[in-house]
């Protein structure tokens with residue numbers, strides 16, 4: 001019997017990253033040694049630390065209990081992270097992001113490509129929205145109450161980044177080649193995403209949540225976190241109730257495909 005894939009996410013702060021490099025593999029230490037800027041070094045470390053936690057959870061589920069230093073997360077030529085153990089590439093999807101001293105990562109127990117992104121909620125200028133968002137996205141933000149616009153612009157931007165990471169394009173692609181549709185619950189703390197891509201045409205699915213002033217988004221293809229299932233699972237949670245479910249392991253773990261911890 002094959003079990004259905006599970007996706008594990010992890011959010012970690014720079015303060016949680018152990019000092020030193022014992023938890024890094026030799027190949028990772030070589031990459032780290034080449035990084036010069038303190039911010040880049042700190043971001044890289046917290047991103048790797050979160051990615052190793054998410055990957056370790058996936059591996060544990062498969063009965064493998066690796067040391068974190070044996071899980072190697074290296075950038076492919078296009079910049080996308082790939083995981084290896086003992087020189088063999090793992091057939092696990094993985095994505096990572098860093099923002100404001102936090103690292104955020106998602107990994108899957110199958111090879112489905114994933115994208116994730118974390119962004120601090122902050123205002124985006126009208127010029128930014130005009131240049132990087134589709135006309136429909138810009139109109140959606142414009143129609144929204146002014147107080148919610150920074151959050152909505154941050155959410156749409158983060159969702160685009162997640163989708164472009166799934167496609168391994170990043171910001172090499174036109175950000176308007178992904179149109180973000182919120183599939184419920186955007187006034188609250190979490191919800192589902194539908195990501196309509198051109199070049200080539202496809203629809204990705206995703207989810208988002210807000211915690212501690214940061215938007216988190218995850219995207220993937222197919223039924224990874226299809227809006228229908230997401231809605232069903234969370235219908236009983238009132239949006240905007242201040243519930244801290246995303247800050248702990250609570251609500252996301254209720255969704256069969258997801259597990260994660262802060």
Ligand SMILES: CC(C)(COP(=O)(O)OP(=O)(O)OC[C@H]1O[C@@H](n2cnc3c(N)ncnc32)[C@H](O)[C@@H]1OP(=O)(O)O)[C@@H](O)C(=O)NCCC(=O)NCCS
Pocket residue numbers: 043044047075077078079080081095096097098099116117118161164165166167168169170171172
């Ligand atoms: C991917 C990208 C959108 C992320 O931008 P960002 O908001 O500054 O950064 P985030 O913290 O959210 O994500 C960074 C992580 O995205 C991942 N990433 C980078 N390129 C990626 C790609 N093509 N596809 C998927 N993920 C990618 C990396 O793991 C990176 O973290 P790391 O460098 O510490 O390993 C941006 O880096 C980009 O467009 N890169 C492609 C173009 C480029 O200049 N590449 C240079 C490296 S070849």
